[in-house]
Amino acid sequence: MVHSKNKRKIEYSGNTYYWYVRITDRGHRVHILSNDKKVHLEYPFLDTEVPVTPLDIRNHLRDYLNAVSVRD
Numbered sequence: 001m002v003h004s005k006n007k008r009k010i011e012y013s014g015n016t017y018y019w020y021v022r023i024t025d026r027g028h029r030v031h032i033l034s035n036d037k038k039v040h041l042e043y044p045f046l047d048t049e050v051p052v053t054p055l056d057i058r059n060h061l062r063d064y065l066n067a068v069s070v071r072d
Contacts, residue, residue, distance in 0.1 A: 001035060001037075002018045002033050004018055006020060007020045007033075008054075008057075010054055012058055013065065015035065016034070016035040017033060017035070017039070017061065018032070018033050019031060019032045019033070019057050021052060027045065028045035028048050029043065030052055030060070032057060032061065041060060043060055
């Protein structure tokens, strides 16, 4: 189970995910974790002046899940 402190929760396709933004030496990164920790996605910010929205997170999840289903 993911510790939800300082993370935002989102439901997508019947599953719970948590997302947060971390600033590192590699820049601003968006992290998306599944509740069971089997999925951990990391994406760079495209523009640090534009906030990340739940729609952005859903789009990343949709793209990832579509790519995974194609491989199976």
